[in-house]
Amino acid sequence: MNMQSQAKAHRVLPREQPGEFCYWENVEKPSVRRIRQIAESVFKFDLAPSDERIREFAASYYDADPLAEDFVRDVVEPLGHERARAMLDTALAHGADAVPDAPLALRNLFADLDTDPDWLDWEQVEIGAKVFRRYGSSVFRFAGAVTLLSYAENSVAKALILAGGYEGSTTRNRFLETASFWIDVSEPGAMRPGSKGRSTSMRVRIMHVFVRRRLAEHAEWDEAAWGTPISQGDAVLTLMGGSAVPGLAMQAIGFRPSKAEILAMMHFWRYVGHIMGVRPRWYPANLEEAVQLLFVNFVKGAKQSGEDGKRLCQSFAQAFEPPKGLPLRKHLMAKVRHRLHMGYTQFFSLPRFFHANEMPGVGLLSLYPLLGFPFLFGAETLRRHSPLLDRVADRMARRERQRWFDRQNAGRRVTYKPATKLSR
Numbered sequence: 168m169n170m171q172s173q174a175k176a177h178r179v180l181p182r183e184q185p186g187e188f189c190y191w192e193n194v195e196k197p198s199v200r201r202i203r204q205i206a207e208s209v210f211k212f213d214l215a216p217s218d219e220r221i222r223e224f225a226a227s228y229y230d231a232d233p234l235a236e237d238f239v240r241d242v243v244e245p246l247g248h249e250r251a252r253a254m255l256d257t258a259l260a261h262g263a264d265a266v267p268d269a270p271l272a273l274r275n276l277f278a279d280l281d282t283d284p285d286w287l288d289w290e291q292v293e294i295g296a297k298v299f300r301r302y303g304s305s306v307f308r309f310a311g312a313v314t315l316l317s318y319a320e321n322s323v324a325k326a327l328i329l330a331g332g333y334e335g336s337t338t339r340n341r342f343l344e345t346a347s348f349w350i351d352v353s354e355p356g357a358m359r360p361g362s363k364g365r366s367t368s369m370r371v372r373i374m375h376v377f378v379r380r381r382l383a384e385h386a387e388w389d390e391a392a393w394g395t396p397i398s399q400g401d402a403v404l405t406l407m408g409g410s411a412v413p414g415l416a417m418q419a420i421g422f423r424p425s426k427a428e429i430l431a432m433m434h435f436w437r438y439v440g441h442i443m444g445v446r447p448r449w450y451p452a453n454l455e456e457a458v459q460l461l462f463v464n465f466v467k468g469a470k471q472s473g474e475d476g477k478r479l480c481q482s483f484a485q486a487f488e489p490p491k492g493l494p495l496r497k498h499l500m501a502k503v504r505h506r507l508h509m510g511y512t513q514f515f516s517l518p519r520f521f522h523a524n525e526m527p528g529v530g531l532l533s534l535y536p537l538l539g540f541p542f543l544f545g546a547e548t549l550r551r552h553s554p555l556l557d558r559v560a561d562r563m564a565r566r567e568r569q570r571w572f573d574r575q576n577a578g579r580r581v582t583y584k585p586a587t588k589l590s591r
Contacts, residue, residue: 183225184222185225185229185391185393186392187320187321187469187471188228188467189467189468189469190221190225190463190467193467194466203215210458212455215459215462215463216459220449220463223448224448225400227398227399227403227448227449228322228399228400228401229394229398230395230398230446230448231379231399232372232375232379234272234444235276235373235375235444237272237275238272238276239373239376239377240272241271241272242254242270242273243373246270254269254273255369256366259361259365259369260366261361262360263277263281280369280442281360284438284441286437288434291431292358293435295436296354296357296358296435297355297561298431298432298435299349299409299413299432299436300350300353300354300568301561302417302422303568303571304567304568305417305511305536307349307571308508308511309413309417309511309515310345310409311342311512312512312513312514313412313416313515314408315480315512315524318472318475319468319470319472320468320469320470320472321389321392321393321469322393322394322398322401323401323472324472324476324479325382325387325388325389325393325472326378326396326397328478329382329387329388338483338485338486339486340579342483343572343579346572347367347572348367348368350568350569351364351368352364352439353435354565358435358438358442364439365442369442369443370583371443371583372442374583375443379395379397382396382397383395383396400447402445403445403449403450403460404464406433406436406439406440407436407457409432410429410433410435411451411461414428414429414432414433415429420537420540421539421540421542421547422543422547423544423547423551425551426454429454433457437450477523477525480524480526481524481526483512487504487505488501488502488505489502506532507535509529509532510529510534510535511536513526514535514536546560
């Protein structure tokens with residue numbers, strides 16, 4: 168299908184796309200058409216996927232997680248959080264059959280969880296997890312930076328603002344909870360039955376149900392404009408943000424994943440998403456489709472979050488500032504780490520977006536991620552040609568990211584619980 172036929176505007180029935188899904192209007196803009204033409208001449212494929220794929224992605228903003236929602240409604244609410252959590256912990260460790268008189272909703276949830284999807288390849292899951300953890304803590308800072316772009320959209324910004332999880336003093340704790348989740352799921356064997364990563368994924372999945380329900384009932388939530396809170400549409404973009412996006416973008420600072428490794432990382436995150444109830448109508452099968460999905464996301468944005476989006480960006484910028492009361496030496500070290508953190512953020516942010524949200528610039532420190540390029544590129548080159556060095560690099564990356572997390576988290580317990588009350 169050529170560009171002209173794909174660019175025709177389409178009108179779909181109500182609930183097939185949120186009101187702020189503006190792809191069909193924006194794709195006609197001259198600037199977007201020029202981007203497509205240039206990209207097609209260079210990469211030899213059209214950035215725009217088929218109309219059918221776009222409609223599937225648009226409709227997924229009304230898809231949620233029925234099995235987990237049934238569990239919350241039929242088990243957690245009538246039995247209480249403590250009894251339901253005990254059942255969940257037993258089922259995660261030993262299977263649903265180990266739960267006496269297991270409720271139907273629990274058995275249905277675990278029957279699905281314990282059934283491997285047809286596309287699953289465990290070898291690819293393990294390879295993809297290894298590729299992801301090879302980025303160490305760099306991928307945490309990178310993910311924080313690129314996530315800021317999603318704050319321009321109300322489906323993301325309003326969910327975070329209203330839930331109160333990523334604003335003010337809570338921003339740092341929630342970001343570190345996310346980093347802990349990334350570590351849990353990407354350790355060797357972490358997604359196998361009975362593993363920590365699998366258990367963490369399920370607990371986050373259940374937490375999302377509570378947040379989704381509270382947001383959906385909130386007077387400010389506009390379902391017609393934004394879709395279902397924590398929808399499958401936004402979730403699949405999050406999976407891309409942990410796989411294809413760093414796989415491509417972080418080559419700029421010296422990492423050298425092969426195409427096969429990036430595909431394995433996409434497979435790994437697809438399975439993590441599957442355990443978390445993310446079952447998108449369209450999950451990219453290759454890098455070209457991943458780029459197409461990212462293009463659709465870029466074009467469809469209404470960018471109407473306004474002050475809420477700006478507040479989220481600024482909260483992230485302030486989250487790693489040194490706390491008050493530190494001794495002078497520790498204060499100076501924390502200040503340096505914060506500025507280097509902002510260097511990553513500025514380096515991987517679009518300049519216009521960064522300044523529009525009044526983020527604090529760090530001058531030449533925005534080039535900080537490039538300082539290690541020669542060493543990292545060289546080490547990556549050697550690793551690719553030596554299985555022994557590859558194993559050493561994996562161990563070093565795992566230790567480095569755990570040290571980073573321990574230093575930032577200062578011994579706090581990660582609970583994966585939703586905020587106790589909405590922010591407004």
